[in-house]
Amino acid sequence: MPAIAGYDQKRHREFGLHSKNIAGPPDYEEYFDERQHRSAAIGLSAFHLLERIKGNYGLTFESQRKGDLRKSFEQKIEEIELYREETRVSRQRLQDEIAPRGSDARYERSLELLQID
Secondary structure (H helix, E strand, O other): OOOOOOOHHHHHHHHHHHHHHOOOOOEEEEEEEEHHHHHHHHHHHHHHHHHHHHHHOOOOOOOOOOOOOOHHHHHHHHHHHHHHHHHHHHHHHHHHHOOOOOOOHHHHHHHHOOOOO
């Protein structure tokens, strides 16, 4: 894929891997969250380009959509990033709960073998 300004190739590959190998029933939510995040980011970039064009060439543009496009794109991005952070914290909490504790003999033995204090 050719390089596009502001387009993260690594993130694109990770997204493809995620959509093929991770997001499946019932986990489509993660796949569609990523699509919404990308769509909002592209929309926000387009909005900023439009503003620059309007400013540079003195053009006027009236959106037929009611409401502030920039604000709606930013809200969607913020909403998804907040959801991702909450999910990350929740997963970490769950992982911490199911991880072996210091009183677990197997855990202590593995630390001894690895020589970790």
